[in-house]
Structure formats: C-alpha cells, structure tokens
Amino acid sequence: MGEVMKLPQAQALRESLRESGQTLVFTNGHFELLHIGHLDYLEKASKLGDALFVGVNGDASTTRLKGAGRPLVPAAERARLLAALAPVAAVIIFEEDTADNLLRALQPDIYVKGGDYVNKPLPERATVEAYGGQVRLIEYLPQYSTTQLIDRTRKLNGD
Secondary structure: OOEEOOHHHHHHHHHHHHHOOOOEEEEEEOOOOOOHHHHHHHHHHHOOOOEEEEEEEOHHHHHHHHOOOOOOOOHHHHHHHHHOOOOOOEEEEEOOOOOHHHHHHHOOOEEEEEHHHOOOOOOOHHHHHHOOOEEEEEOOOOOOOHHHHHHHHHHHOOO
16 A cells, blocks of 8 residues: 655655665556546556556646546545555655656656557656656556546436
8 A cells, every 4th residue: 555645755765766776667647536447557557667656636737637627536535545556655746737847856767658648749758768767658448537437427417
C-alpha cells in the first residue's frame, strides 16, 4: 500500500530508491472515477520497475482540463484511493496542467502513459528525454473510461 505525499517527501523516497539501484516508474492523470481500466493500467506500469509513483491532477487542474462540473471526486479522495492500491508506492497531487514540474523534480527512470497517446503528442516527452528517462506507452482497455462512465450515468438519469 502506498502513501499520499507532498513533493519533498516524494523526492526523499525517490533519492532512497536511486541510492539502492531501484527503478522508479511514474504516471499521472485525473483518475476521477477509479475503474478496472485504471487498475489494469497501474498494474502494467508497476511491472516496469521497482516502485510506481502516481501524480494526480488537483481539482483546479481537472476543472481547467475537463470542464465545469469536474472533478466529480475531490483530489484528496482520488489520491487516497490510488494510494490504497497494491501497485502504487506514492501519490502526489499537482495543480499544473502537465506533469512537467513533477517529472523534473523526481526524474523517474520510466514515464508511462496510456496507449491513447500513440497517435497524439505527449507534452511531457521532451522533459523526460532531456534528463535521460524513458517514455513508455501501455496499452489500455478502451472500453473503460471515466468519460464513458459519466456519459452512461447521464443517459440513465435522462440528462
């Protein structure tokens, strides 16, 4: 089970991992409504290294990127849920629209995003490559998405 951390605490853990020769894997996202697709993705990501850190977009960031009425679940709750999952070592909430600042601060060995980025630009790629990290895209389960869950719920409610 992981822990929700502030950046300085995550940096200290990252340094400890580096000193012991362990590989840090990092991913990030909104994780608004945790579903089986998220768990599958996090399990796959964690297998790429020794520890998985997850950056969670904060509430203001999620509203800017996803629109009014989002997030459905506050960032602190999303972070606690993620930290309770076996594959996750640490969760850090961030308010920027990209994970660039976290990536520069933590310099994970491997940065992971979902396969939906195969055909679209990944804003953080240049940051990761600048410090010598690897970017890996993991196949995701397209039938599971938070947006699809929200849309189905709205249809059931007649919205």
